[in-house]
Amino acid sequence: VQQISGMLMKLFQRARLEKPGQVDPRAAEFTLSLLVAMYDRSGTGYIKTRSAAAALIALSGDALLAKYRAFFQFYAVPDGNAALMTRSALRSLLTDLNQIPAIVGESCTLSCVEMATHSCFHGVLNSAIVEEKFLSWLRSEPAVLLWLPTCYRLSATEMVSHQARCR
Numbered sequence: 001v002q003q004i005s006g007m008l009m010k011l012f013q014r015a016r017l018e019k020p021g022q023v024d025p026r027a028a029e030f031t032l033s034l035l036v037a038m039y040d041r042s043g044t045g046y047i048k049t050r051s052a053a054a055a056l057i058a059l060s061g062d063a064l065l066a067k068y069r070a071f072f073q074f075y076a077v078p079d080g081n082a083a084l085m086t087r088s089a090l091r092s093l094l095t096d097l098n099q100i101p102a103i104v105g106e107s108c109t110l111s112c113v114e115m116a117t118h119s120c121f122h123g124v125l126n127s128a129i130v131e132e133k134f135l136s137w138l139r140s141e142p143a144v145l146l147w148l149p150t151c152y153r154l155s156a157t158e159m160v161s162h163q164a165r166c167r
Helices: 002-018 027-039 049-059 064-075 087-097 110-120 131-139 147-157
Strands: 077-079 082-086
Touching (some): 027 049, 049 087, 064 087
């Protein structure tokens, strides 16, 4: 938790320099509190870096495809010159990501993660999948992660402005 706190301080300090007046001075503190609530409920003082990274990626303002590629990069297992997503790695990713809606009382059961893993690997004979298969599955908007593209779309519409007047 201390290491993540230090990284968040640096991250938000840099963001404040890039966007003066747009970043709350307590952003690092709030973000750390959220990560602790999601990933350290028992108060051990330990959060997996990969879990924290997944949450930060999911909650970032980046495009969906960029988020999906980053998830693959963090969770895939190296295999020679390539990287592959194993069933186990996908379960870990989905479990980590499901802590985000769980924090607001919208959790899904372990069986949701298993069903999603099964749907991703449907028709796959190998024990792991390549990035394109993983991205294709995510683009189909699996129910277990439906909140992610929905939040992205809501966030994207906040930036839309139009000249129409309402009466």
